[in-house]
Amino acid sequence: MLNERILITGSKGFVGNSLTSLLKSKSFEVFDVGSSNTLNLCDWEAVKNIPKSEIIVHLASKSFVPDSFKTPLSFYNNNILSTLNILEKAKIDGAKVIFFSTYVYGTPIYLPIDENHHKSPKNPYTQSKLIGEELCEAYFRDFGVPVTIFRPFNIYGAGQKFPFFIPTVISQINNKAIQLNDSRPKRDFIYIDDVVEAVHLSIIDNDKFFRIYNLGSGVSTSIKDIVDAIINLSQSKARVHFTNEIRQGEILDTIADISKIQNELNWKPKISITRGLRLTIEYFKKNRDT
Template sequence: MKNILITGGAGFIGTNLALKLIEKGYTITVLDNLSKQIHGNNPELTSPLYKSIKDKVKFIKGTVTSRSDWERALQNQNIVVHFAAETGTGQSMYCIEKYTEVNIQGTAIMLDILANSENSVEKIVIASSRSIYGEGKYRHPEQGIVYPSHRKESDMLAGNFELTYNDNQVLELLATDEESKIHPSSVYGITKQNQEQMIMTVCPTIGIAPVGFRYQNVYGPGQSLSNPYTGILSIFSTQIRNNNPIQIFEDGKETRDFVFIDDVVAATILGIEKEEANGHVFNVGTGVATDVLEVANSLIAAYNINVPVTVTGRFRLGDIRHNFADLTKIKDRLGFEPTVYFNEGIKKFSSWVLEQEIQEDKLSKSLEEMKKKGLLK
């Protein structure tokens, strides 16, 4: 079986993928810096994610911004799954140098090594993101398919959150396919676009097969419950279990495509194993849009803790209104079908959460930080 390097392999998606690949007989190396924001202050001792793969993989504690760490990690690898990245739309808008260094420069170092040194790498799978699309795909009643620009602060301050076109015509939301316009609205989205394009452009010139996956909002057992910058299911869960009220941005009707971790792992393995994936990028989601109010109410019901829910009308600059995936390509080319939809997934996720210690609710601190930067209105 192949040797596979997973960067960021101690993270939520990485650990789940590593364990499934080990079951299938692959030899796994993980390169990860065990970020405190994700893993806590003493990750080697306390991080459940790290402990789930400890002694099952060759673990390299290091960073993708270090050339020597890359050179060590890439030795004798056949496949690289590149997950290591700074994540979070809001935080990316003021940690610009950090996001650029890790996401773009880290990927550039890997490609530079592979382009200029002997290696055994045959394929690279890059974790891209639905964030590269910015606002999604819409139908105008007269002009047909359109891709509206980012929402104006003045419109949102007036409580107008839905997308309109230049003529203020209300638009019909459509599923976003891989040929849709790429126009990210955050620094995070820009860095993911850059990562994907570098991989898909450079790899074919050096004899390596590239595969890109544009993941939608991934959730499930094992995700961080203490990181206040990513994952509204985790954020809401921590608030509810602390008996704290939930404050919803905008009007609560903004939607996302929530895809369960098992389906993300299954799709990624198809990309690793199937030659039909080579040279292509794929959406990974459920193809279903779920609004934020439904998420909050579903979690309140699952935990049976009745906390107040307030729709605040506040908003973050850089957030998109809607995006859900068109899965036609991944179904046709790789045979992927999502198996866990939101109603079932939320039950699995909440059951796991109830088995975990209640984490400190750090959301207010993160929001105050964004407010000081002028990004929270």
């Protein structure tokens, strides 16, 4: 396995950077494509000339949900066409694809949410990811391209940046007041190290099938509890004020059913929310100016 070449798209992003570091530490040969500034994944002529790899981890995408409402054409074009090109490249090279999707379930019908739960995209970003999933399944069905799809819930951790929720709160802990909207929503937060370990296990598993896995902790934590924990762990004197503004279509609770990935890849999260928040706060303290 260690002599296999792995291509990572989006290698300079939050997940990509951590995954690249992990795989290189385990002596994998990693070829990384950082962003569209280095190689346009929507350009088939550019993609087909990428050196051959045995495994392609496709992380690159436009992902900030509010922007997907502002520029839907850009999101659909980028996320769908890049995925199509990667799948075609994998077909030609005989490579396995690991595709990062997103939370696709909308308002839960039941909890915890398994991979068979009804899918209900609420924005152009999520819709583009679901179309990407369908393309992955089609390439497996029609051409035998092995694909593992990960559906991460709320990834957080060292290296994540504004405007995501936890970095936004941590950036305000030295203020006198932290102002947030709704304290009620609960989310399943998964630490970055656990996420990239799941990818590593998928790589060494080397199956030739089509698989979909949730990535979460199996535990939900409220926005209020997250903020309180950050304040306590950082020994901040900031006070939190919730405006009680409720977003339209707000989902109040998500919990991932992770039994499938536990059974098939022998993966389970190792980092608790308290430890993960502590590690994230320590990272921000060391990297205030970066």
